[in-house]
Amino acid sequence: MHEGMSDEALMLAYRDGDAAAFEALYRRWRSRLYRYLLRQCGAAAQADELFQDIWLKVVNARKGYEVAAKFSTWLYRIAHNRLIDHYRAQGRAEIISYDDDPDDAGRVAALPAAATAQPERVFERKALAQELVRQIEALPAAQRETFLLSEEGELTLEEIAAATGVNRETAKSRLRYAVNKLRFALKDLR
Amino acid sequence: MSDDIRDEQLSRLYREAADDAPPEALDRAILAASRAALAPPRRRPWRPSWTVPVGVAATLVLTVTLTLMVQREQEPPLIEAPPLPRAPAAPPEAKREAARREAEGPLAAPAPAPEATRPASPPPAGGQKDLPAAATEAAGAADPASPAAAMRRQSAPAADAVEMRAKAAPLRKQAAGAAAARTPEQWLEEIRQLKNQGREKEAAEALAEFRQAYPDHRLPEDWR
Numbered sequence: 001m002h003e004g005m006s007d008e009a010l011m012l013a014y015r016d017g018d019a020a021a022f023e024a025l026y027r028r029w030r031s032r033l034y035r036y037l038l039r040q041c042g043a044a045a046q047a048d049e050l051f052q053d054i055w056l057k058v059v060n061a062r063k064g065y066e067v068a069a070k071f072s073t074w075l076y077r078i079a080h081n082r083l084i085d086h087y088r089a090q091g092r093a094e095i096i097s098y099d100d101d102p103d104d105a106g107r108v109a110a111l112p113a114a115a116t117a118q119p120e121r122v123f124e125r126k127a128l129a130q131e132l133v134r135q136i137e138a139l140p141a142a143q144r145e146t147f148l149l150s151e152e153g154e155l156t157l158e159e160i161a162a163a164t165g166v167n168r169e170t171a172k173s174r175l176r177y178a179v180n181k182l183r184f185a186l187k188d189l190r
Numbered sequence: 191m192s193d194d195i196r197d198e199q200l201s202r203l204y205r206e207a208a209d210d211a212p213p214e215a216l217d218r219a220i221l222a223a224s225r226a227a228l229a230p231p232r233r234r235p236w237r238p239s240w241t242v243p244v245g246v247a248a249t250l251v252l253t254v255t256l257t258l259m260v261q262r263e264q265e266p267p268l269i270e271a272p273p274l275p276r277a278p279a280a281p282p283e284a285k286r287e288a289a290r291r292e293a294e295g296p297l298a299a300p301a302p303a304p305e306a307t308r309p310a311s312p313p314p315a316g317g318q319k320d321l322p323a324a325a326t327e328a329a330g331a332a333d334p335a336s337p338a339a340a341m342r343r344q345s346a347p348a349a350d351a352v353e354m355r356a357k358a359a360p361l362r363k364q365a366a367g368a369a370a371a372r373t374p375e376q377w378l379e380e381i382r383q384l385k386n387q388g389r390e391k392e393a394a395e396a397l398a399e400f401r402q403a404y405p406d407h408r409l410p411e412d413w414r
Contacts, residue, residue: 014224014228017228019224019225019228022221022224023221023224026217026220026221026224030211030212030217031208031210031211031212034210034211034212035208035210038210048212048213048216051212051216052216052219052220055220055223055224056220056223059220059223059224059227060227062227125203125206126206126207128203129203129204129206129207130207132200132203132204132207133204133207136204150196151201151204151205152208157195172195175195175196176195179195179196179197179200182197182200183197183200186200186203
């Protein structure tokens, strides 16, 4: 019944009292949003807490929901803000690293070498994928988030900029840095 | 997506590792919250509209009743407390006669009888004002541990006596006129003389008056 509906239509239906519409919407985005948080936090317990908070914000915001942007952009905007709050509460340094670093490109060479660089495991795609995840988690927070919004949220540069509160060029720069670092980290493994 | 910046090989590799998902318990909690948010707010449990006024009325009635009861207990008795017999040696027959006369009042009492049944001690001086004290004293003698309860026990029979007096007053006034001048034996002799003279109607009326005045007096054998 809800398969052909857009995310925005589902959210509007939920706003109007259709509980099944919310469930369909949740099923679409639950894993991708969860991975976005898990990669950022690195701990499942914290990811669980943030994940629940974000969806409850969606539930509570239903009455005032209007289609001003793609649902995914709106959802990740909520997630981004909740993540910033989480970093602040934790006193973690990631909040500082959201500032763009003009010398960021120079860090590529300093990235840790792949832990699974042994030749016999190069062809093990699963291990390679896990190494990619490890490298993603090692990225600076702003670049990591931009990469995850692109991969998990499937957002465009404009949508990433809207979700993270920066302009398109900043988002583009962050994504480029992130991709280049990951390529470099995995170049010997591919 | 992110246009030309994306690396398709990198994206494909990343998706192969993307198998993390939230725990099922978290799914259930969030979906339950989403449904609960749509549920209409729970109303207060239904309560009949009449319970509040009935409760207020019951409270008022109880308050007024308790107030009146307390006031009645604090007021002095309106009637004279019965004099307490302090002569324990009085015979039971005399006690019964005294109680009967007390119930009938002083107008019905024949002249000679009260002397035998009058209490040994005089009534307390001071009139009605001192009556509660007297009653309390009497109650204390009967049950020192509970003077208030004793006072209540004393006032109840006194009230009954007042009521009985009021009912019997007209009849006793009539009979008392005849009883005041003669003894029962003299009165019975007069009735006998009326019978002997053939004045049966007058004799019957006089006998009726006599029986009102002396209901316990034994009549002669030949009249029964």
